[in-house]
Amino acid sequence: MAENFKRMDGRELTEMRPIAAQVGIIPNANGSAMFQSGKTIAYAAVYGPREHHPRSQRNPKRATLRCKYNMISFSVNDRIRPGPSRRSTEISKITEWAITPVLMLEKFPGMVIDVHINIIQADAGTRCAGINAAAMAIAHAGIPMKEMVSSVSSGKLDKTLVIDLDKAEEDFEEGEGPTDIPVSMTQSGKVTHLQLDGKINKEELKEAIKMAEAACKEIHEVQKEALKNVGKLIEGGKK
Amino acid sequence: MTNRQIVIPGEIIAENTNALPGENTIKEDGKIISQKYGLAEISNELIKIIPLSGAYLPRRGNIVIGEVENIMFNGWLINFNGPETGFLSLTEVPMYVNKDGLEEVMKIGDMVIAKIWNMNRRGTDLSIKSRGLGKIEGGLIVKVNPNKVPRIIGKEGSMVNLIKDSTGCELTVGQNGFVHIRGSSIEKEILAKKAVLFIEKNSAQGGLTEDITKWFEENKN
Amino acid sequence: MEEISINSKKIAEYLNTGKRFDGRKPEEFRELSIETGVSINAEGSARVKLGNTDVIVGVKLATAEPYADSPNKGNFMVSAELSPMSSPRFESGPPKFPVIEFGRVLDRGLRESGFIKWEGLCIEEGKRVWTLFVDIYTLNDDGNLMDAAGIGAIAAMKTAKLPSFDKETGIIDYKHPTDNPLPLNDVTPIAITAYKIGNKIIVDPTREEQDAATSRVTIGSSDGIISSVQKGEEDSMTQEEIGEALDLADKAYKDVFKNLQNQIK
Numbered sequence: 001m002a003e004n005f006k007r008m009d010g011r012e013l014t015e016m017r018p019i020a021a022q023v024g025i026i027p028n029a030n031g032s033a034m035f036q037s038g039k040t041i042a043y044a045a046v047y048g049p050r051e052h053h054p055r056s057q058r059n060p061k062r063a064t065l066r067c068k069y070n071m072i073s074f075s076v077n078d079r080i081r082p083g084p085s086r087r088s089t090e091i092s093k094i095t096e097w098a099i100t101p102v103l104m105l106e107k108f109p110g111m112v113i114d115v116h117i118n119i120i121q122a123d124a125g126t127r128c129a130g131i132n133a134a135a136m137a138i139a140h141a142g143i144p145m146k147e148m149v150s151s152v153s154s155g156k157l158d159k160t161l162v163i164d165l166d167k168a169e170e171d172f173e174e175g176e177g178p179t180d181i182p183v184s185m186t187q188s189g190k191v192t193h194l195q196l197d198g199k200i201n202k203e204e205l206k207e208a209i210k211m212a213e214a215a216c217k218e219i220h221e222v223q224k225e226a227l228k229n230v231g232k233l234i235e236g237g238k239k
Numbered sequence: 240m241t242n243r244q245i246v247i248p249g250e251i252i253a254e255n256t257n258a259l260p261g262e263n264t265i266k267e268d269g270k271i272i273s274q275k276y277g278l279a280e281i282s283n284e285l286i287k288i289i290p291l292s293g294a295y296l297p298r299r300g301n302i303v304i305g306e307v308e309n310i311m312f313n314g315w316l317i318n319f320n321g322p323e324t325g326f327l328s329l330t331e332v333p334m335y336v337n338k339d340g341l342e343e344v345m346k347i348g349d350m351v352i353a354k355i356w357n358m359n360r361r362g363t364d365l366s367i368k369s370r371g372l373g374k375i376e377g378g379l380i381v382k383v384n385p386n387k388v389p390r391i392i393g394k395e396g397s398m399v400n401l402i403k404d405s406t407g408c409e410l411t412v413g414q415n416g417f418v419h420i421r422g423s424s425i426e427k428e429i430l431a432k433k434a435v436l437f438i439e440k441n442s443a444q445g446g447l448t449e450d451i452t453k454w455f456e457e458n459k460n
Numbered sequence: 461m462e463e464i465s466i467n468s469k470k471i472a473e474y475l476n477t478g479k480r481f482d483g484r485k486p487e488e489f490r491e492l493s494i495e496t497g498v499s500i501n502a503e504g505s506a507r508v509k510l511g512n513t514d515v516i517v518g519v520k521l522a523t524a525e526p527y528a529d530s531p532n533k534g535n536f537m538v539s540a541e542l543s544p545m546s547s548p549r550f551e552s553g554p555p556k557f558p559v560i561e562f563g564r565v566l567d568r569g570l571r572e573s574g575f576i577k578w579e580g581l582c583i584e585e586g587k588r589v590w591t592l593f594v595d596i597y598t599l600n601d602d603g604n605l606m607d608a609a610g611i612g613a614i615a616a617m618k619t620a621k622l623p624s625f626d627k628e629t630g631i632i633d634y635k636h637p638t639d640n641p642l643p644l645n646d647v648t649p650i651a652i653t654a655y656k657i658g659n660k661i662i663v664d665p666t667r668e669e670q671d672a673a674t675s676r677v678t679i680g681s682s683d684g685i686i687s688s689v690q691k692g693e694e695d696s697m698t699q700e701e702i703g704e705a706l707d708l709a710d711k712a713y714k715d716v717f718k719n720l721q722n723q724i725k
Contacts, residue, residue, distance in 0.1 A: 026600050027512050028547050030294055039500065043599070045545035049294050051323050068544070068552050073595040074502035074518030077634035082539055082595065083554075102248070104274070111322045116545035116552075118597065120516065121499045139248050139276040142293020142386070144263060146274060147249030187249045227247045227276055306461050318461055348465045379470045425474050429481060 005160040008168050016152065016164040016215050019237040021132070021226035023140050031141025033226065035133035037152075038166055039123035044133035046141040048113035063108035067095040069130050071119040091127045092117075098131050098184040098193035099138065102146045113143060124167040124180075125153045131184050131193065136223050140230070148223055149192055150216035151184035154208040156200055161208050163215050181205070183212040187220055242281040245291075246273040252286055261287025278443075291443075295385040295415040297321045297355055297363060302372075304380065304413035305365075307349045310341050317351060317365055319415050324362075327353060331366035333373075350375040352411055352419065371411065378409075378421030381432045383439045385416035390442040391435055398438060398451070405455045406431040430458065462549060468672035472658035480662065480669070487711040489664040494611065494723040496619040503637065504620025508612040510664065512602035514546070517612030518595050519620040519642070523632065526582070526589040534581020535591035538567035540598075540609060547601040563596070565690045566610050566651060569680025570594070572687040573649030575617075580643020583627070590622075592642065603667040606678060610651035611716065615724050617642055647682040648720065652712045654679065654705035656697055661704045663712045677702065679709040 005013065017038030026032035029045035036042070052058045069091040073080050095117065103113075115138065117130040131151035139145055155165040158175030165180055172178045179198025185191055191209065200208070222236035246252055252264065253271045260266040263275035264286055273279060277288040297303065297319075305319030314328040329336045336344055345351060352372050353365040367373045383391065392399050392412055399410050408422030408431040418435050422428045437454055441447060474481065484490070490511030499505040504519035524535055540563040544550045570576070581590040594617065596609045622640045624633040655665050655673035665673060674695035680688035686706075691697065697705070 026514070026545060027602070028600050029545065031292060032545075041499075043545065047544075047548050049322065050548070051321075070543075072499075072516070072518065072597050073539070073593070074499055074505060074520050077501050079520040079522060079593055079595075082541060084552075108322065114544070116543065118543060118545055121501060140292060142276060142290045144275045145248035148247060224247050224250070228245045306464070320461060350464065350466055375466060377466070377469075379467050380464050425470065425477075428470070429474075432481075 005157070007162065009166065013160060013162045014211055014214065016218065016237045017166060018235065019219060019222055020233060020235045021136060021222045022233045023136050023226045024230040031137040031139065033133045033136035033140060035129045035136065037125050037129050037164065039121060040125050040129045041121040042117055042119050042126065042129035042133040044115060044117045044130065044137040046113065046115050046137040049108040049111040049143065052110060052112035058110045060110055062105035063111045063113055065096050065100055065103060065105065065113050065115065067092045067115040067117065067134065069095055069117045069127065071122060071126065075119045075122040094127060094193055095131055095134060098151065099135060099149055101190065101192045102149055102186055104144050104146070107144060124165055124170050128153050128182050132219060132223065136226060139227055147186045147188060148220055149184055149186055150219040150223060151182065151193065152212050152215040152219060154181040154183055154212040155179055156198060156204065156208065161204060161211060163211050181208050183209060185213060185216045189213055243278050246279040246288065247276050248274055252279050253281060258282065258284055258286045261285045263288035290386045292384065293386060295320055297358065297415070299355055299358055301355045301414040302352060303355060303415040304350060304352050304411065304417035304419055307345050307347050307351065309347060312338065315341065315345055317353060321363060321415065325355070325365045326362055327365040327367065331368055333368050345374050350380065352413065375419055378419055379428050379432060381418045381420065381435050383416045383418060383435060385414065387439045387442045388412060388414055388416060390447070391418065391438050401451060402431050402434045405459060406434070433458065463671035467668055471669055471672040475657050475660045475662065482666070486660065486662040487708045489712055489715060492716065492719045494615050494720065496615050496724060503623060504616040506612045506615035508608045508615065510604060510608045511666065512600055513604055513608050514600040515605060515608045515612050516597050516599055517609060517616045519616045520593040520595070521623060522591050523583065523588050523630065524591045526586065531586040532582040533578035534589040536571060536576060537591065538563050538570065538594045540566070540596040543598050546598040561692065562606060565606065565678050566613060569610060569649055569651045569688040570613060573647055573680060573682050574645055575647050575649050577643035577645055601667060603665045603670040604653065606653050607651055607664065611720065614648060614650065614720065617644065618724055648717055649680055649682045649687065650713055650716050651678050651680045652709040652716070653677065654708050656695065656701055659701065661701055661708055663708050677705050679706065681709070681713060
């Protein structure tokens with residue numbers, strides 16, 4: 001690992017971008033929240049548990065968690081044609097899997113919990129910001145949860161492990177290029193979501209997950225403050 | 240001595256305690272952990288979470304206000320914002336209803352005050368046999384967070400009675416967060432509606448009875 | 461539960477005495493707040509709050525071939541999404557009629573008003589022009605999404621900046637915007653929708669008031685010149701009612717225009 005690796009924006013290797021969170025941003029929703037990481041902004045709104053339509057899709061044993069992740073057309077430089085894409089469909093499912101382990105869906109058989117995530121502005125780490133916002137919104141909606149979930153992108157730039165890649169770093173071409181490792185964890189350190197895109201050996205991967213755990217703890221503090229102060233913008237991480 | 244604080248899921252509310260884990264909490268290794276976002280009520284004997292938010296979860300005996308969604312051959316389907324539509328059988332109505340006469344009694348879109356008399360796997364059964372229940376005529380309906388209903392009713396009905404006395408309106412509070420208001424003038428009904436929304440907004444504060452009394456003095460023109 | 465019929469009746473009854481539940485006059489808009497530059501990857505963006513109604517609008521530019529019959533004019537496209545996040549009533553899925561109408565009515569209002577200098581969007585006649593995209597997303601629905609979105613579109617377009625563009629290579633550099641605004645004329649096309657409740661007309665309804673309305677007419681105008689009209693919903697309107705709608709829209713236009721001027725920097 002290169003000790004004197006310099007990141008483009010001057011951050012330390014384990015330093016996240018500045019983060020911010022606010023709960024209760026959408027009055028109509030049962031629960032809602034915003035999560036921001038650097039220039040990436042995610043909004044989440046939750047409706048439910050409520051009657052599940054269509055009836056044919058109801059699960060009589062437990063509630064269905066239905067997450068929809070969407071990037072708004074102008075959230076990125078090259079306009080995204082409005083509507084679902086294969087990528088957004090995959091990330092919607094990943095988000096469901098990231099959160100389901102902490103839910104107790106058997107408490108609401110036959111019902112549905114709808115989670116809508118809109119990425120308002122994107123600068124990498126959008127699925128993680130979405131999961132952070134969704135977890136707060138679900139808690140805000142009064143839905144029983146064993147613990148909170150926090151999410152961050154761990155990664156590697158050439159040979160150096162870093163936390164929270166921004167877009168410029170994702171586009172990094174030198175050496176082994178970038179490796180993007182989004183991770184979601186519960187407060188107690190259980191991994192609920194793990195993906196990887198790049199080139200890494202297993203020791204480095206274990207280390208990257210450990211780094212993510214530390215960052216997730218910081219994120220959790222901000223999520224907690226935001227929930228305890230509904231309506232207030234809470235800022236965190238190093239400035 | 241009870242102590243209250245807002246807690247989030249996964250938060251350790253108390254450690255090394257003998258208190259029992261109440262609703263929405265679990266006990267693990269002597270620690271009581273929250274499983275819901277809400278107000279933790281902490282005493283030496285019991286720790287429970289009072290929900291601040293969340294969809295309405297019906298219980299047997301609840302009075303609810305709903306809307307007729309459909310008419311079946313033997314009753315009405317009522318939507319009260321619950322996990323599923325409730326069913327009001329024509330046998331649970333205080334008068335005789337002919338199989339062809341359902342629509343005359345209540346049609347689609349009518350609002351009704353009903354009691355949940357049974358809940359099972361087949362569904363939620365409603366009744367309008369008791370006094371104060373039945374089709375709603377006139378007035379207006381306010382929708383509030385169902386978790387604030389206890390505050391709107393108040394201890395032994397003290398809060399809702401205060402609104403009734405100050406506005407001269409009749410009020411029926413559904414456990415599902417719908418409040419029906421009927422008064423002698425629209426102005427009085429709107430005043431009562433504003434009072435209900437004031438209570439909902441300030442429900443977390445102490446001294447609510449003084450605040451609402453003062454509010455009525457300021458607003459009762 | 462969508463429309464509560466008892467409340468709709470009560471709203472109509474009260475309006476017959478000339479009053480609205482929140483104390484507003486028939487021609488009065490709720491508190492309007494406009495914030496621009498809210499999404500930095502867009503060429504222009506705005507967030508509009510009208511009471512509790514909340515929408516976000518973004519402007520994006522891309523290059524394309526012009527239409528054969530207008531070789532020196534740019535292209536324009538307005539799209540809208542009634543985001544399921546903004547209301548328990550909206551579902552995900554392919555656009556249905558209400559949202560399609562929403563986008564098209566706003567499109568016509570902006571297009572027909574002479575707001576955009578079409579030739580100003582031409583890069584190379586017959587070969588390359590700018591396509592101007594205006595995309596609307598609703599964030600919270602408490603009635604009158606249409607007018608809120610229209611205000612957002614104007615604010616986003618008036619504050620937008622063209623991206624850097626290399627004529628030789630045809631590459632757009634979005635990361636380095638120029639200081640050049642969009643080629644716009646000095647008009648302010650604002651869409652005001654008048655709603656009929658009972659036999660009274662109001663503007664800027666809350667969600668409950670909008671549920672109580674049986675008909676509506678959207679009037680897009682700029683300084684008294686009407687360039688687009690759309691009447692919607694199932695009930696008919698008398699000619700008097702249409703006349704009143706036009707009067708109300710005119711009164712409301714003046715207030716909204718002033719607000720826009722004050723809030724867009």
